[in-house]
Amino acid sequence: MRQLTRPFLFLLACLVWASCSSTKSLKPGQILYTGAEVKINPDSSGKIDDEKQVKSDLESKTRPRPNKSILGIKYKLGIYNLAGEPKKPKGFKNWLRKQGEPPVLLSEVKLKYNNDVLTSYLLSEGYLQAEVTGDTVVKDKKGKAIYTAVTGDRYKINKINFPPDTGVLTKIINANKDKTLLKTGDFYDLDVYKNERIRIDNDLKEQGYFYFSPDYLIMQVDSTIGKNLVNISVKIKDIAPDAGLKPYTIKNINIYPNYSLRRDSLLRNLKPLQYNDFNIYDDKNTFKPRLFDRLVFFQKGEPYNRRDHNQSLNRMVNIGAFQDVRAEFLPDSSKNAELDLNIYLTPLKKNSLTFSVTGTSKSNNFVGSEVKLTQTTRNLFRGAEQLDVSVSGGFETQTSGTSLGKNSLSLTAEGKLTFPRFIVPFYKPNSTNAFIPKTIASLSYQMLNRGSEYTLNAFKAEFGYNFKENIYKEHNFNPISVSYISTSFPDVDTQERLYAENPLLRTTLENQFIIGSNYNFTYTNQMENSRRNNMYFYGGLETGGNVWGAFVPKNEVGKRTLFNVPLSQFIRTELDFRDYYKINRNLIWANRLNLGYGYAYGNSTSLPFVRQFFAGGSNDIRAFAARTLGPGTYKVPDDAIFSDQGGDIKLMLNSELRFKIVSILYGALFVDAGNIWLRKEDLGVPGTTNLGRPGSGFKLSNALNELAVGTGAGVRVDATIFVIRLDVAFPVRKPYLPDGQRWVLDQVAFGNKDWRKQNLIFNIGIGYPF
Structure with a gap:
């Protein structure tokens, strides 16, 4: 050193x-x-x-x-x-x-x-x-x-005068003057005057005044009235051109769905396909004509308005089928205050192959970092549908001096078919905002290997909907989700030892069906890079075996089974809130609060293993080995063959200070706190070797006293397209120690080899932890 x-x-x-x-x-x-x-x-x-x-x-x-x-x-x-x-x-x-x-x-x-x-x-x-x-x-x-x-004294607004009502244009301005940004008593502010001109221009654009401009307005200021006051008069400039002072209507709507500069002359000379109000110039029939009913909001004969203009452009961009979108408005040669709308669309390539490296934080048993290869086929049925077939592999690794350090490997294969519309039986919903609603059908297989403990295989089929209210809010609703989980073990001896060690595993790791529904909501403003404070919120609700379970028959002992495999019944909810505060350009303070609650009922005595909450790991509480923390004050024995400890309730808090070191090398200092609990304590089976898990039950009054706390530092290689990180952490509070002895900060001894072996945890991951 x-x-x-x-x-x-x-x-x-x-x-x-x-x-x-x-x-x-x-x-x-x-x-x-x-x-x-x-x-x-x-x-x-x-x-x-x-x-x-x-x-x-x-x-x-x-x-x-x-x-x-x-x-x-x-x-x-x-x-x-x-x-x-x-x-x-x-x-x-x-x-x-x-x-x-x-x-x-x-x-x-x-x-x-x-x-x-x-x-x-x-x-x-x-x-x-x-x-x-x-x-x-x-x-x-x-x-x-x-x-x-x-400086002298600062002037205030005494009175605002709008132009007299002398025609349609001035009538529109006066009809909306109650929305003015100019307020009597406010200070004189040039920026407010500029924004007021833009507001008036927006009102006029909604009424067909396509060629109007904010520059055609003038704010005359009279500062001679005394008492440091000004009168503001809003006027239309005398030099404003005639084209800007009259409303325009839409005449022809010409769509070029397979446009390129090379084919420009050929396309323009084609005989168009007449569909509703559209003239479609496409000799290759690239898209079904009815697709444009959902993309273009203009109709022939209606006045031009900016709302339809922006929504049409946004939809054509957000549908994900075009690499270039351009709308051109041209005045009709007859000088009848009419506009011809030409829409030029250049499709993306039909097939593409992408490679991605991502890191995610998942509370279930699947690893949160992965390398992914995706084959995308666009416009599959000529309606801008998209088929994604992907294969991915992820890993999570931790090292410590105890036998608790475990490596996880996950492999995933998924096929996902996306339709850019709602597909609902007996109903045709009509969405008019800027974002395309989507219907998604998916089929996937996931494998999680936990070394010498077990291998878990999950097959999943899902059908549902994705839609955005705006750029910040997104909804996902899957009315039907079917999963089949199968667990295998290295050998029979390992399986029997696991079940003897913890009989509860027989119900959590047994083969099972999950048939249910799920909904989640996401809010984020992280795309606004100019903001000093960015937020992310996720809320999810999942049910298993409720409505759909009623159609599954019961066996001779009253259990609902499908192909002799038990059906899981539960309710599970999770909340994840994150805040990113930019102290300066190269220093960010990131925080996360993660809450989870699950309740098993009816056919089930515990949550399915893949729906339980876990604590510890590279995306979680990094000072503790993956999935070994908790539940509650329980500590898994060092010689236990099975170390994964799931729970019904989770509370986690993370705080991380991220800073730039040099070039693409970044550093982090962090503190993690949290734990998992069972709704009811695992008491074991009296008279057997199953002693249960003492202290595993949740009590609100004891929750804070049973939190684990760890801290550490890390480095990240952030090359924008991928992030690789190495974190080293150590515990400062161990909930499994006797009450009053859980804070161990005074025992930290970096110079002690035995302490380092027992307490330092190294985490290697892909992407940021949150």
Whole structure:
């Protein structure tokens, strides 16, 4: 460690020295620019509202920006100076110099330009008498710019006047003036005026005014009425063209479903297929005509409106069948205020092969990291249907000094057929939002191998619906989901030992059918990269053997079975909330809360193994080996052949600080807490070797006291298309220890070989844990 520390400290000292001596490399007459300072009304006792924020805004608008610094150390400039003037066009010095930045000089500061920019900003904020003057101060080859802003009073809106009702256009403006963004008593704000013009333009676009523009509106400001008040008059410019002042209707709707520039002339000369209001130019009959009823919202003879325009474009993009979508509106040659709509669609390739690397957090027994190969066939039945056939393999590995560390391997094969519409018997639902509803039928096989313990095989068939309310909210509803789970063991001796060790496994690992329904809802705004705070929420509800179970006959002992395999009956719900807070561009604080509850009834005494909750693992509570934590205060024996411990109830909290180290290498510091429980404690069977699992039952009053806590650090290679991570964690709270002794932070001893062997857990995974 000391050998690594000394070079690092030496390099840091060099950077600090190079930064502090930054002016020594300047040529005669050059002055290093250190930044700008803004003084607001320095000769007046009066202060403006939000002075600190206004000062910060003004300083951020000055140019140029000084050299970057951290804690006053201009590290980029230090690297530049440390490299010196390279003697060769290539080499280490040349590379090092490019990592830095040259000195920003005071001579680059344009005072008059900055004066005008700052004055303009204050005027736009309502300080209509503002004036800014700038000067420079130099000391020891360093100089800064000082700007003095005299703001005057900030003006407010006294009255808003809309144009008189002289025609259809002005009537529309007046009919919607109650939605105005201009409010009496508000401060003068230029941005609000710009947004008001856009609002009026949107209202007119909905009424057919295709060629209208916000630039055709003017906000006249009268600041002469006194008392720091202004009157606002909204007017239409005299220079607005006639085309912008009249509404347009749709005449012809021409669709080119298989368009390319190479075939442009050929397609235009084809005789179109007449279907409803559409003229379809497609000599290859690429798509069924009725598909466009769900994609194009315009009708012949109706006024143009922006809502139909945007929804049509969104649907054509979101259906996933086209690589290029373009809508063209052309005025009709007869000058009758009519528009011809030409829609050019370039289909995606019919077949494609994709490779993906993903990481997911799953509370069931299947591994959450996988490599996936998918064959996609598009437009299968000429209705923009899509068939995806995929094969994937995943792994989860942990190492520790005990026998509890286990490796998991999963293999999955899936076929999924997606129809871009609702398929509902005896009913034709009509969806009119921007997103295409989907009907999905899928068939899959999953295999999970847990080494020397067992191999679990799951076959699943599902039919359901996916639809989005908007870009944030998504619903998935599967009215019918059928699963068959089969478990095999390395040998009969292993199986009998497992059942003798824990008779409950006989019911959880036995072959079984799950016939039920499930629904889940997802909300996320993670696509909004400009937001400082992003959220993700998932809520799911699953039932097994309820409605569909009524059609399954009972056997001679009253159990519902299908092909002599028991039918599972249960209700299961899960909630997952995540929050991602961007402290700065390279530092993110991520948090997760995961709750789960399951209830078995009727035909079942426990949840199916693949529907139980588990704790521990690379995507969970990383300081504990996969699926070995809990339930409750129970600890699985070190020599147990079967270590997987499932539960009916789960509570998990994760907090992770993610930061960039260099290039695609990222780091993380994290804390995980949580546990699983059984609804009722496993008491075992009196008079037998089955002693049950003491402390496994859930009691709300004891839940917090029975949480496991672990912490650690990790590195991630984030190459955008894939993420590989290595985490190392150790427990600081062990719920299976006696009450009062569960916090073990005082026992942490990194220098102790035995402690490291017993407590350090290494996790290798694909993707982020959440």
